[in-house]
Amino acid sequence: MFRGASSIALDAKGRIAxxxxYRPLLCPEDDAQLVVTVDIQSQCLLLYPxxxxxxxxRKLATLSDTQPAERAIKRLxxxxxxxxxxxxxxxxLLPSPLRQYAALDKQLMLVGQLNKFEIWSDANWQQxxxxxHAAVDANSFTDNQRLQEFAL
Known part of the structure; x- marks a missing residue:
């Protein structure tokens, strides 16, 4: 499980360290294969073991090729x-089209999301x-009971 946020750098060749x-969790048993793609809801990348x-x-394979929204999700x-x-x-090495999509520059954030990482430009992460914080404002929740379940 991936958790926490780490400040990392993008080198001149487009690589992150x-x-x-996290390395043994990302690549168990010396299997160094990963998949990186775009996040369809935010301007960041997703990095999966x-x-x-x-x-x-497998989930994407169940989506329709005839429904425009489902096809768009698969396409992206x-x-x-x-x-x-x-x-x-x-x-x-992060491919150039993906770096462009997420507006990645030198300073990045690697953010754990249980089964994957998000990769953000520092500026986009701060935003x-x-x-x-605005979305989690207690006044915006219709079910305050649910919010209190997560209060520490």
């Missing part, structure tokens, strides 16, 4: 999906945090 604590991505593909997630490898140094 995965923090050491290969086995987790296979589960996403599968069309941008790229198999990438983590090298021995823990680096992953997302502000937007998330």
């Amino acid at each position: 995965i923090p050491k604590r 290969f086995q987790e991505w296979l589960q996403v593909e 997630l599968l069309g941008y999906a790229s198999e990438v490898e983590m090298d021995r140094m823990g680096r992953v 997302q945090i502000a937007d998330s």
